[in-house]
Amino acid sequence: MVRPVIAGNWKMNKTVAEAIDFASRLRNALITPPEPEVIIAPPFTALHAVAELLRGSPISLAAQNLHEAEKGAFTGEISGEMIREAGCEYVIIGHSERRTLFGEGDERISRKLRAALSADLRPIFCIGESLREREEGQMQNVVERQLKEGLNNLTAGDISRSLVAYEPVWAIGTGRTATPAQAEEVHQLIRDWIAGRYGNEQAAEMAILYGGSVTPKNIADLMRQPNINGALVGGASLDVGSFIQLLGY
Ligand code: 13P
Numbered sequence: 001m002v003r004p005v006i007a008g009n010w011k012m013n014k015t016v017a018e019a020i021d022f023a024s025r026l027r028n029a030l031i032t033p034p035e036p037e038v039i040i041a042p043p044f045t046a047l048h049a050v051a052e053l054l055r056g057s058p059i060s061l062a063a064q065n066l067h068e069a070e071k072g073a074f075t076g077e078i079s080g081e082m083i084r085e086a087g088c089e090y091v092i093i094g095h096s097e098r099r100t101l102f103g104e105g106d107e108r109i110s111r112k113l114r115a116a117l118s119a120d121l122r123p124i125f126c127i128g129e130s131l132r133e134r135e136e137g138q139m140q141n142v143v144e145r146q147l148k149e150g151l152n153n154l155t156a157g158d159i160s161r162s163l164v165a166y167e168p169v170w171a172i173g174t175g176r177t178a179t180p181a182q183a184e185e186v187h188q189l190i191r192d193w194i195a196g197r198y199g200n201e202q203a204a205e206m207a208i209l210y211g212g213s214v215t216p217k218n219i220a221d222l223m224r225q226p227n228i229n230g231a232l233v234g235g236a237s238l239d240v241g242s243f244i245q246l247l248g249y
Helices: 016-029 044-054 080-086 096-101 106-118 131-135 139-150 156-160 180-198 200-205 219-223 240-247
Strands: 005-009 037-041 059-063 090-093 122-127 163-166 208-211 230-233
Touching: 005 208, 005 240, 016 037, 016 044, 016 059, 016 240, 037 090, 044 059, 044 080, 080 106, 090 106, 106 122, 106 139, 106 156, 122 139, 131 139, 139 180, 156 180, 156 200, 163 180, 180 200, 180 208, 180 219, 219 230, 230 240
Parallel strands: 005 037, 005 230, 037 059, 059 090, 090 122, 122 163, 163 208, 208 230
Antiparallel strands: none
């Protein structure tokens, strides 16, 4: 049985003060640890302060990106070691906004996955097709290509530390959630691909999250699908009340 995971991706939202306010309210609300693993991904600037505040709580921290090099002349970038030291256990890699707005391709994303793992971070590896790709019948090809290229060179041990998030681009920030059946179809495909490459055991243990317009209203139906192990939530994770509601499905 995979423990469910609910992760909030704040994207470029919240100052340090706002992040601290959210995290302390969340911590106070979760005196009894909830069933799912709870992760929040504040912007880089708030990570350290939020990590201090969440120390000893059941809430884990993720960064939203990292640079693939260990260190060096990469103005404006942040390394895995820095993220780990700031208090993160997870890092989101390959988000569609990174792919489309910042030109990250599969090869770069693969290097980022390896950098995360060698910095002892657990990657939340995002994949998903665009509306056009879906309409052209390319969904399966795109998802399998992203898996193959992204997970290139990863060992079974690496895979057991990784999570996959299926985020169809057409569902992100649009209010147009994939139906539970649409999402389940792709999650099954992802699990089958992992099983084919790494074996049934690795596949059965992998947390595969769905992302794209998840709200307190639609989460329960999504979470009832056998291959959906959690959610990566953008907009609805920004309000602490709504995020807490999501944790109870
Ligand atoms: P929304 O929940 O705002 O659609 O964003 C999803 C997402 O991109 C999470 O990473």
